[in-house]
Amino acid sequence: MAKFLNTSATNYFLEEMIKDAKDRLVLISPFLKLNDRMKELLADKDRLKIDVRIVYGKSELQPEEINWLKELTYIRTSFCKNLHAKCYLNEDICIITSLNLYEFSQVNNNEMGVLIRRSDDPELYKDAYEEAQRIIRISDEVRITMERVSSEGEGKQDNEEATGKLTSSKLAQKLGLKTSELIEKLIAQEFLEDRDGKPYITQKGKDAGGEFRMSPKFGPYFLWPESLTI
The missing domain is CATH 3.30.870.10 (Endonuclease Chain A)
Structure with a gap:
């Protein structure tokens, strides 16, 4: 009972x-x-x-x-x-x-x-x-x-400033693309891989300077070098 x-x-x-x-x-x-x-x-x-x-x-x-x-x-x-x-x-x-x-x-x-x-x-x-x-x-x-997440990170902007890198949305904006279009290109070039509809960073993406981050406010996201060639 x-x-x-x-x-x-x-x-x-x-x-x-x-x-x-x-x-x-x-x-x-x-x-x-x-x-x-x-x-x-x-x-x-x-x-x-x-x-x-x-x-x-x-x-x-x-x-x-x-x-x-x-x-x-x-x-x-x-x-x-x-x-x-x-x-x-x-x-x-x-x-x-x-x-x-x-x-x-x-x-x-x-x-x-x-x-x-x-x-x-x-x-x-x-x-x-x-x-x-x-x-x-x-x-x-x-x-x-x-990836290990820094407990000092307060959000995407702080990480951008600390690393000198851009989030996927900011990089897409810089390249004149929609974020979804950028993600598709990153997958096509094997910087990311699609797993059940979700993007995951690959070793190639890490070697190119990409980083996976998790923000308590924004959730998971990626950082990329501003000079990344797509």
């Missing part, structure tokens, strides 16, 4: 669920900003080579989260558009709750949730697990490992 959880119980069982995961761990939360305790628990799962999937739904992933996730091998992060669900599960239990995986929510908000044990409610657990897997399938895996 499912168990009702208040705020403190949700936080307690969430921590216990992460600690007890031996095979898999799925964390689905629109907002992602981890406190130190949560990072410590997840880093331990990474050391134990536990398969961890984190799905979030807001594009403003903080630079400190990106830099921290970059160091972890067995934690994969995905972005799901229009995500509102909050669901956390391992191979034995599932928590469905109003609680975001966000340090402010865990400390300040009044939350409610339910705890589902696989041994007590196998069908209910199965339904929740299958829906979590569907959300993972429709989400876009974030290639955190592509």
Whole structure:
């Protein structure tokens, strides 16, 4: 039978669920900003080579989260558009709750949730697990490992000034192109490659001076040398 959880119980069982995961761990939360305790628990799962999937739904992933996730091998992060669900599960239990995986929510908000044990409610657990897997399938895996992000960067303009390079939109404007046209040309010349409709920088693009950046305000973008030949 499912168990009702208040705020403190949700936080307690969430921590216990992460600690007890031996095979898999799925964390689905629109907002992602981890406190130190949560990072410590997840880093331990990474050391134990536990398969961890984190799905979030807001594009403003903080630079400190990106830099921290970059160091972890067995934690994969995905972005799901229009995500509102909050669901956390391992191979034995599932928590469905109003609680975001966000340090402010865990400390300040009044939350409610339910705890589902696989041994007590196998069908209910199965339904929740299958829906979590569907959300993972429709989400876009974030290639955190592509570039380290500077926590001092405040946005595209700061990075342009610091590097002397232009964003794709600024470079397109300089060349008299639409941004989409520039992206197509960069893909055609193998500076970028198309993966499921999204551009990713290639080694050739990096060798030409291109850089991948992630801004907490603007999301992912590229910087290019002003003299790049298209």
